[in-house]
Amino acid sequence: MDRNQVLKKCGLDVLGFCPGTALKEEKAYLLDRQAHFGLCKYEGQNIEERLDPSLQYSPVKSVLVFGINTKTRPIQLKKGQGLLAGISRIPDYHILLKEAGNKLCGILELEDQAKVLVDSHPLMERAFAQRAGLGYIGKNTALIHPVYGTYLALGLILTEKIFPYDKEEKGTCGSCNLCIKACPGGALKGGGILDPGACLSYQTQTIETSPGQVGPRLYGCDVCQEICPKNKEVPLTRLEQVVDRGINKEEIQDLSNREFKKRYGHLTGAWRGKKQWMENFKSVEAYWARKSKE
Ligand code: SF4
Ligand code: SF4
Known part of the structure; x- marks a missing residue:
């Protein structure tokens, strides 16, 4: 089954594969953020756990990064109304991603050899997405994908199985601010x-x-x-x-x-x-x- 067929079967928009080794370059970035602004309450506070997939599942040889496009139509507020941001107006993507990740494990025959992670885990999803060729991290801190821009919601599968890996993405925002x-x-x-x-x-x-x-x-x-x-x-x-x-x-x-x-x-x-x-x-x-x- 080719990748597009797999995506369609799982209701996903993107899928990338990368090695399951720990991230390295991102450590300095996280330490810098932690020192100057503190890490967000909803992200992992232990830096090693942000970087190393083997602290979540072992042995881990590959990380699969999958995602869905969450882009919604902009809305015009009427007087007195409150605004829900685009991603907050869609059905809970955590549930959708979890279901899709489990389906993906079934199709790729990873049952008992993999762990699906959506949201409630410390790993730097965006950095693994970049490593898996899905885009680069922009100055707005989001992953920028060539088709879906900054609108991907992401999940990870850690597995002991080895896959052919995608080429890491190296783009930048250039001089845009x-x-x-x-x-x-x-x-x-x-x-x-x-x-x-x-x-x-x-x-x-x-x-x-x-x-x-x-x-x-x-x-x-x-x-x-x-x-x-x-x-x-x-x-x-x-x-x-x-x-x-x-x-x-x-x-x-x-x-x-x-x-x-x-x-x-x-x-x-x-x-x-x-x-x-x-x-x-x-x-x-x-x-x-x-x-x-x-
Ligand atoms: S970084 Fe700025 S523009 Fe982006 S969500 Fe936060 S407040 Fe809004
Ligand atoms: S710097 Fe420009 S291209 Fe980069 S994330 Fe911000 S707005 Fe997008």
Whole structure:
């Protein structure tokens, strides 16, 4: 079966293969980030675990990197509405990737010889994706794929089986600095360094926001993706059940947690529950109050 057939069978958009040896060059990058800005709460704090697949599964000879395109249509907010970033408006990609990874293991006959990792693991997915020829890491810290730009959600399979490996990608952003200039939080520091505490996407997911801090964002931030010229021609995701509108506070405020989960729980951006959205609505309301005075 050729790679395109495998992708189609698994509902995936990309697949790359690379050796399972530990990453080396990325160590200095992670240490630098840790020293200056700290690592994000949702990523692994142990640097060796970020780099070495054998600390997750052993023996590991190959890493398979697979992904789905998450690009959604931009939406126009109506007055008072909160904005869900593109990836947060699609069905939970963690579940989709896990299912696809398991299917992939079946097709490649890797059962009992592999581990599927999606999201809740410390490995630097993007660096393995680069090693597996799927793109390079841009100044906005995202993987930039030649077709899907920065819109891939990625998963990994660690296996003891050896495959023919893809050629590592070596591209760069060149002199472009558009995302750094456009970032509303000033979180992009150049050289692919991100200050997580300053990133509005991170703030919408983690900290109690004070009014006005994250603008109209209810969950996530798309600015550094929308501005990126590498994303101009990216096709829309094949995924269905995408929410393509802003969210009104009235539609969630009276829901019980169970009702919220039933109505929105399938979305990527709902995993922190109703409480986080309601907290972020303080900022959304402050944003619209400011707008009405302009
Ligand atoms: S997600 Fe938004 S705040 Fe975070 S780095 Fe990108 S543009 Fe900046
Ligand atoms: S906007 Fe420019 S600098 Fe930023 S990731 Fe895209 S190409 Fe690279």
